[in-house]
Structure formats: C-alpha cells, structure tokens
Amino acid sequence: xxxxxxxxxxxxxxxxxxxxxxxxxxxxxxxxxxxxxxxxxxxxxxxxxxxxxxxxxxxxxxxxxxxxxxxxxxxxxxxxxxxxxxxxxxxxxxxxxxxxxxxxxxxxxxxxxxxxxxxxxxxxxxxxxxxxxxxxxxxxxxxxxxxxxxxxxxxxxxxxxxxxxxxxxxxxxx
Numbered sequence: 001x002x003x004x005x006x007x008x009x010x011x012x013x014x015x016x017x018x019x020x021x022x023x024x025x026x027x028x029x030x031x032x033x034x035x036x037x038x039x040x041x042x043x044x045x046x047x048x049x050x051x052x053x054x055x056x057x058x059x060x061x062x063x064x065x066x067x068x069x070x071x072x073x074x075x076x077x078x079x080x081x082x083x084x085x086x087x088x089x090x091x092x093x094x095x096x097x098x099x100x101x102x103x104x105x106x107x108x109x110x111x112x113x114x115x116x117x118x119x120x121x122x123x124x125x126x127x128x129x130x131x132x133x134x135x136x137x138x139x140x141x142x143x144x145x146x147x148x149x150x151x152x153x154x155x156x157x158x159x160x161x162x163x164x165x166x167x168x169x170x171x172x173x174x
Contacts, residue, residue, distance in 0.1 A: 040161055041162065044158075059158070060149075071102065076137060079137040082094050
C-alpha cells in the first residue's frame with residue numbers, strides 16, 4: 001500500500017499535482033491506484049463513505065494537507081487507533097500522547113474545541129478507557145463533515161479525481 005500511496009506523498013501547493021492520484025489517461029501504471037468512477041462518486045454520497053474507503057481517506061488527508069489544516073483528520077485517525085488498544089498501559093500512553101499533540105492548549109497540532117470539551121476530555125483521560133475520546137472525536141468529525149468535507153467535494157482536486165476515474169473507465173470499456 002505504501003507504494004500505491006506514494007503518488008499522494010508529494011506535498012504540493014496546488015491541486016493539479018493530485019492528478020497523480022490516478023494513472024495518466026494514456027497509460028497504465030502499477031504505482032498509482034486505479035479507481036472506478038462509482039467508487040469515487042460514492043465518496044460524495046456521505047462523509048462515512050469517504051473515510052471508510054482507504055483511498056478516499058488518503059485523498060481527503062492530502063486535500064487537508066494542501067490547505068494546511070490536516071490536524072482534524074490526523075486527530076480523528078489517532079482516536080480510531082486509540083479505540084483498538086486493549087492494554088491499559090498502552091491506552092494510558094496513547095491517551096497522553098494524543099492529549100499532548102492535539103488537545104492541550106498550544107499543542108503542536110491543536111484541534112479547535114471549546115473549553116468545556118477540552119476540560120471534560122482532560123478529566124476523562126486521567127483514567128482512560130477506549131471510549132474516553134468519543135465525545136471530542138465526535139465533535140471533530142462533525143466539524144470536518146460540515147466544513148472540510150464540502151470544500152473537498154467542491155475542490156479542483158476531487159473534481160480531477162472524478163474526471164480521471166471517468167476517463168480511465170471509458171478507456172477500459174473501449
């Protein structure tokens with residue numbers, strides 16, 4: 001998967017570089033992934049569809065990085081990993097790391113949450129459980145769904161992905 005997503009790792013100030021997300025219309029390449037138009041269009045049906053598709057998530061992350069606003073998706077992903085931890089020692093360690101990186105005031109990748117949520121989360125993480133971050137994760141999810149996701153769908157980046165997938169699909173059917 002790392003090789004397939006290598007196409008996404010090139011940091012860019014423009015959306016046009018994201019066209020490398022799909023193979024060029026005139027050639028087939030194993031390095032970049034191939035998506036059907038249906039898959040790409042399905043990302044626009046719901047935010048859940050986008051996040052559930054590994055390449056949809058990768059595209060969304062790349063879009064947010066291009067806008068220098070990827071802390072929310074990175075926080076959401078960290079919370080998803082946090083929920084899977086079974087060991088209480090590892091849970092405590094990961095909770096501390098997430099708090100210091102995303103939740104604490106003036107943290108390196110501070111997410112935009114209100115004071116009450118921040119304090120409630122801090123209190124909840126004093127004795128962490130796999131659900132300790134659910135409330136704050138839900139707030140960040142809602143923020144992305146209402147703000148970042150619609151911008152992603154309107155972006156040149158997403159439109160290019162749809163167009164390239166469509167062109168690729170037409171090539172296959174000829």
